[in-house]
Amino acid sequence: MSSDTPGFELPLRLLLAFRTLIDELHTELARQGYPDLRPNHGFVMQAIGTRGTTAVDLGRTLGVSKQAAGKTIETLERAGYVERTRDDYDTRRKIVRLTPRGVEALDRSARIFDELRARWAAELGEDRLRALESDLRRMTPANMWRLDTPGWFAGL
């Protein structure tokens, strides 16, 4: 019992599905007042989290150098999504935290993703969607929080 589906369709569909979801997210984010957010920023802000982080740590999480992380932070700082404060207990460190606007953007992203998932559920049925998610979970590393994907793709 062999398949008539060529193997290369699977990765292509996975990427296409991802891309479609992300495009829809950012279309909606732009509509809601965040037109300057890029796909990368979501990863980065997610990695910063509500507890804050430092450039070095962020670099480690994202799988890039601390310098690259620093530049990204600077971009997000200029855009008003994060802010840097000094650490009183270690004056070398600067803690990067999400601003209220940053938290807001992350909240909205989460809500939009939920809506997009609901759209999939409406189209495929909740059961099929659960099966799909379960299958993907089974075929991917347990730790979903490898957020080092941007750098991975950029590095051709």
Next chain:
Amino acid sequence: MSSDTPGFELPLRLLLAFRTLIDELHTELARQGYPDLRPNHGFVMQAIGTRGTTAVDLGRTLGVSKQAAGKTIETLERAGYVERTRDDYDTRRKIVRLTPRGVEALDRSARIFDELRARWAAELGEDRLRALESDLRRMTPANMWRLDTPGWFAGL
């Protein structure tokens, strides 16, 4: 009936699954003697196809400028995967064709993707995998051959 799965898991799993497959492909390609091939190159060579193309056309297909396409072609040419020949009927044009090594690399990629799919089928069962593919097909644009993804991701 609401889901306990947060919406953001779906895109993350899709990307992670894609990434995993592509990583496995290139690990295997490297093992088979093509260590210099990068994820992008697969898209580009696929877009060039067996019939050849030109820089302008390739740029259109990939969704990048003709200059960018030209640079990519140059890289692949230096690596020995494509070659440029003049067009006798229009001496402005240079036809880009896959070299035998390029065709070989594409063939091997196809075979490796088939093997990877077979591994998924062994793990999930052919039925579940077919359902997954079918669902993805349903949720993504009909035209799978939008190969303009590299540029999309690069443009943050």
Next chain:
DNA sequence: TTAAGATAGGCAACTACGTTGTCTATATAG
């Protein structure tokens, strides 16, 4: 048939985002 416009490709300058190397300031361990 010749002039005007469109098309193909190459070059240069620039941007965005990553890299490594180096430097200073500050903590921490022996």
Next chain:
DNA sequence: CTATATAGACAACGTAGTTGCCTATCTTAA
């Protein structure tokens, strides 16, 4: 107290994209 490690910033560079411009060639129309 000194040696080492760590945090962050700065500079130089690599890669892959962009736009603008130039030349060569093909096509169309007067």
